[in-house]
Amino acid sequence: MTGTTRDPLLRIRPMRIEQFRFGEITIDDRRYTDDLLVFGDRVRPRWWRKEGHLLQLADLEGVLLEKPEVLIVGTGAQQCMKIAPEVVAHTRDAGIELLEFDTRTACQTYNHLLGKRKVVAALHLTC
Secondary structure (H helix, E strand, O other): OOOOOOOOOOOOOOOOEEEEEOOEEEEOOEEEOOOEEEOOOOEEOOOOOOEOOEEOHHHHHHHHHHOOOEEEEEOOOOOOOEEOHHHHHHHHHOOOEEEEEOHHHHHHHHHHHEOOEOEEEEEOOOO
16 A cells, blocks of 8 residues: 555654744645644644633544644633633543643644644634
8 A cells, every 4th residue: 555644654744833823824835714723644724612712622522532642722812712621631531731822832832742742733813
């Protein structure tokens, strides 16, 4: 199966966040204007939460299936998005390190950890 994503010898280059500004992010030369999830090898755009400014466990189903070592949450430029206690408890119990920052710092932290640990970023791009 040479040349497919199932080939264990094929290494996919991790997705790097190139730029963030209020309401906009650029990842691997592609611009996004909605909240998103960034996995090491892909982006899930248009990430909507059950309640816009409250991150709940149900909002992270796909993330938790990935079993990241680190989950970085970008809570917005003014940190308006809050993390529900159930998310904190679940990630702790699952052995996932949960890091919460304003979105600019979250992007920088994601890039710093990329390639060193299995990391996912959940990013709120506005307030």
